[in-house]
Amino acid sequence: MKSNTLLIAIFTLFVSVTAAAAENFDIGKDGILLSVSSRAEASRVPDVANISAGVVTEDEDSEKALRKNAEEMERLMAAIKKAGIADKDVQTSGISLSPRYQYHQNRKPEITGYQASNTVNIKVRDIGRLGKVLDAMAAEGANQIHGPSFEIGEPEPVYDEARRKALKQAQARAETYADALGMKVRRILSISENGSDGPPRPMMRMEMATAKADTATPVAPGETTLAVNLDLMFELGK
Incomplete structure (x- = not known):
């Protein structure tokens, strides 16, 4: 009984099954739509x-x-x-x-x-x-x-790494929901990238008058992290 209640809760909370949404996609009669949001990051030492x-x-x-x-x-x-x-x-x-x-x-x-x-x-x-x-x-x-x-001077390869991570994460979530409902993931119906971003860059202020010739001002670049946000629509079915 508890298992059935959990499945119903998951179904109600995470799966969007409306006639209006279904009209936008060609899905089978026994198919349902699952919307998943995913965010992933990738980091590099800035250059x-x-x-x-x-x-x-x-x-x-x-x-x-x-x-x-x-x-x-x-x-x-x-x-x-x-x-x-x-x-x-x-x-x-x-x-x-x-x-x-x-x-x-x-x-x-x-x-x-x-x-x-x-x-x-x-x-x-x-x-x-x-x-x-x-x-x-x-x-x-x-x-x-x-x-x-x-x-990062060439950020696109780093964003691509984050995109692959976000896509893999979304697919894993879809499989989890499908398995809990006794269904299978049939296909991805749509993928939308909602902006790519990085964290706020730390800023320092220095008011400098002189510098020693034998010692350069120390600088620690650390890592820069870039992030990608994806929205995916899956079709689930028996």
């Missing part, structure tokens, strides 16, 4: 790092603040190029000039100077050199460095 670096300068005069920033930024860009970063992997992400204020009671804020900033995004394709790249930028005037975030 690409993304960082942003910039220069912030200040002066009482706005034009001088910008000029100082441009001079410092030229040094930084030269250091980035010397470190072996290709032009295509460097992109300006922000340039700003803003006033600095001194606040007084019962009086309007007074402008005391200006702050200029210029920031670039950089893609480092050799993670083994990332520490030296960071140190080179700091040595040549970068006073704001953000990152790194890591990624």
